[in-house]
Amino acid sequence: MADTEATNTVAGDVEAAEEAELAELEAQLYGGDEGGSDDPGSGAGVQEVGAAGPPMTKSQMKKKARLGRMLAKRQEQRQREKAAKATKRAEAKERKAAEFATMTDEQKKTMREEKQAKLNAHKEAEKALKERLKASLESGPKVVIDLDWEDKMTENDIRHLVQQLSFSYSANKQVEKPVHMMLTSFKGAVADTANKMISGMENWSITRTPQHYSELLGGTEESRGQLVYLTADSNTELEELDPAKTYIIGGIVDHNRYKGLCEGSARAAGIATARLPIAKHIQLASRAVLTVNHVFQILVEWYARRDWAAVLDAVLPMRKRAEYAQQVKDEQQRKDKAGDKGTGRGAHSKDKGGAASGEQPAANAAAEEGAAGTTTESAGAAEAGAENGGAAAGGAADAVPVAAEAGEDGKNEGEEARGLKRKAEAEPALTEG
Secondary structure (H helix, E strand, O other): OHHHHHHHHHHHHHHHHHHHHHHHHHHHHHOOOOOOOOOOOOOOOOOOOOOOOOOOOHHHHHHHHHHHHHHHHHHHHHHHHHHHHHHHHHHHHHHHHHHHHOOOHHHHHHHHHHHHHHHHHHHHHHHHHHHHHHHHHHHOOEEEEEOOOHHHOOHHHHHHHHHHHHHHHHHHHHOOOOOEEEEEOOOHHHHHHHHHHOOOHHHOOOEEOOOOHHHHHOOOHHHHOOEEEEOOOOOOEOOOOOOOOEEEEEOOOOOOOOOOHHHHHHHHOOOEEEEOOHHHHOOEOOOOOOOHHHHHHHHHHHHHHOOHHHHHHHHOOHHHEHHHHHHHHHHHHHHHHHHHHHHHHHHHHHHHHHHHHHHHHHHHHHHHHHHHOOOOOOHHHHHHHHHHHHHHHHHHHHHOHHHHHHHHHHHHHHHHHHHHHHHHHHOHHHHHO
């Protein structure tokens, strides 16, 4: 189970990183408000090669090619996943059919009863969930997601925001005491995209309204005093949540382009701000700017557990944490060092091989030939050895300057050989006798 969760976490981190890189590439190539696509990663809105417009720079052409490769890779991955799921379903269906064929009538009856019992239990759980969500609309703590930031987002950003709204509602359904989820400024492109992407959203047990939160909840000075806008830029840190107050989350996906946007808007409206006590319990790798669904889930889980440390540890993804970022950095440095060592070994072996194949053979040949010239078995052999020794030494000195010392040795040995020859010619009787 732990291995599965870890695999899912890594897969989620990789997918999130790819999504961010795709969005960044599209923004760099086509701008924030032009060429948007209905499906992130689908490639819709990408300019054609022959499309009218200013010519692309070399950098833009490289980015476009890279974007195309990423889109193709994603499409292939989705096709593989779809095929794998279809195969898995077919195998499961065949396996169940084979098992059912071998069952007795009594076993079949028992299986039907168990299936009906599970179905009834599921219906009861759904009924209880609906009752809890309905009760949250009347007495649950209010959590508002402010969607009045449409003009600050691209089409892809709006789609990501809608996905985060869906994740937030799922998190609210998982706890025993849900909060009263409210979507304010639910209109325009955000509402249209949400109704297209989320099937059955009209059946959600939440409050949806096109009104701004300040109109709906902050009509009077007293009511505005009960509102708290959550933002990482606030100077006030929460100690605990007050169920009597309404906490507001900025419903925006901006990739940290607008630092201080929500805090400034709340201050201008005369509404208090606060930040979550993340730094007290977990060290993040960057600024404490979280997605909408993560902030919403933290609030929901705190009302259920009332333990910041446990909630933050359960909700915050590993990629946000400093220790995880350090592990990734250390692993990359280890790989880089291993690559450098491999390159160094290759260069060292090459240099060493060059010396062995160039300098050392020349020196060895000169030494061997010079040594051959010192033998006294035959005057002709001594003369040939002397000449070969001198030639080898000269060749080594001309071809490889580093082997000069070996050449000198060969030359000296050749001279010694010639001296032995002269001595042999002067005393032939001693040589023969």
